[in-house]
Amino acid sequence: MTQPTPDQVLAQLAAYREHDAPTHGGRVLSYVYDSGLAELDELAGAAAAQVQAVNALDPTTFGSVALMQADLVTFARDVLGGGPGTVGAVTSGGTESILLAVLAARERWRERHPGSRATPRIVAPSTAHAAFHKAAHYLGLEVTAVPVDPASGTLPAARLVEHLDDATALVVASAPAYPHGVLDPVAEIAAAATARDLPCHVDACVGGFVLPWWPGAEAWDLSVPGVTSISADLHKFGYAPKGASVLLFTDPDLDRARYYALTDWPGYPVVNPTALGSRSAMSLAAAWAVVTRLGPQGYAGLTASVVEATASVRQVLDRVRGLRLVGEPVGPLLAVTTDPGLPEAERVDPHAWATAVARRGFVLQGQPALTQADGTTIPRSTHLTITPVTTRVLAELGRALTDGADDVRGRPPGPAAAEGPPGAGALPDPVALAHAARESGELDLAAVLALIEGLPREQSAGLLVDFLAAFTAPRA
Ligand SMILES: *Cc1c(COP(=O)(O)O)cnc(C)c1O
Secondary structure, eight states: OOOOOHHHHHHHHHHHHTTSOOSSSSOBOSSOOOOSOHHHHHHHHHHHHHTTTOBTTOTTTSHHHHHHHHHHHHHHHHHTTOOTTOEEEEESSHHHHHHHHHHHHHHHHHHHSTTOOSOOEEEEETTSOHHHHHHHHHHTOEEEEEOOOTTTSSOOHHHHHTTOOTTEEEEEEESSOTTTOOOOOHHHHHHHHHHTTOOEEEEOTTTTTTGGGSTTOOOOSTTSTTOOEEEEETTTTTOOOSSOEEEEESSHHHHHTTOEEEOSSSSSOEEESSSOSSOBSHHHHHHHHHHHHHHHHHHHHHHHHHHHHHHHHHHHHHTSTTEEESSOOOSSEEEEEEOTTSOGGGOOOHHHHHHHHHHTTOBOEEEOOEEOTTSOEEOOEEEEEOOGGGGGGHHHHHHHHHHHHHHHTTOOOOTHHHHOSOOGGGOOOHHHHHHHHHHHSOOOHHHHHHHHHHSOHHHHHHHHHHHHHHHTSOOO
């Protein structure tokens, strides 16, 4: 077999890219955060190329890594209300920032509870990001997911405070929480944490680089007394390519606890500030370039267009009969659910709606219903993240949202919502589903979400794993 030429390799990649959802242009309202500025994409690509061969493992050998990280931490500290003592890291994304915040909190808990056989806990509203559950799973903690009001998407701080005890290692608030875009009562939660001498993490992964310029947001950042750490993703509303997030600590001892160092092995002395060892500096350089180019002024301008687009979309949604927003979102994330106050013939199922809107050219994100520990159910919803490019497609998007609802109004909700778990015989085969999806490039997300709602969560999680393993498996 002859080797393919570079051109042939790139042509094959271009063919693979045909399988991707569009990353630009505002047609996908999750996953991607398009500033609409082509110049930024080019700048990020050029910066990444410059450091392609750099190993960010060792900032003493590759000094540019230390300098870029320091610039990004300084920028984030200044826009996120940090003081001169605020320190932190650049990580690969929100999940890694949260993993390290949880690690630091666990180390502190262990130090303060020597010999304890209790399992340390994260206490968080049930809307806190899945990354906290993942961190707990990796690091040997448990999560107390405190029920939120299904209608508002958040909770009075007192309800969370009831759960703080000796086993609590970390208290969490989101600014805002991903599912519904609602801001938790950060000041009250942080005050309760500090009264018990507990660390309080604000998850501003999605809000961190848009809420600082959002009108009317209540205080939620490091300037709030009692907040000890914050995560903010550069690869979301920082408009950097994927692979960059910032984690900041107000307490230098907590910050130290995120490091890993080892001197007793026969190789090079190891000191890792984050989870990985050898790693690319490309996403760091790309994020650094974008942030340096935009500066606070650039972010203020981009946020102004997001504010405007969000107001327009909310206006459209207000007029769609059969749907309503969940809670009072602060920022550019919205979740839409069925208006339960209407007779069935006038209701719109949010997942059927998402499917109808997709047929009209816009990809929204379905979210399953969740029954919480207190028996209340957060209704199934459909999520929209508004970005600067949304302004360019507003009229078309508005029509798709409105007409999509007309398409499905009065249709009964998908299968699992009312009927409970399907019998084992009715379960789809995840491997067959994966192969079909890989062949056709299409996946019936509403059916997947209905399945998730209908099954016990261990079982649905297992099905997802089987599905993805098959979807990404080597081809026969
Ligand atoms: C996106 C997000 C995360 C996780 O971040 P990744 O970058 O996807 O790992 C955590 N919390 C919130 C609120 C988020 O929106």
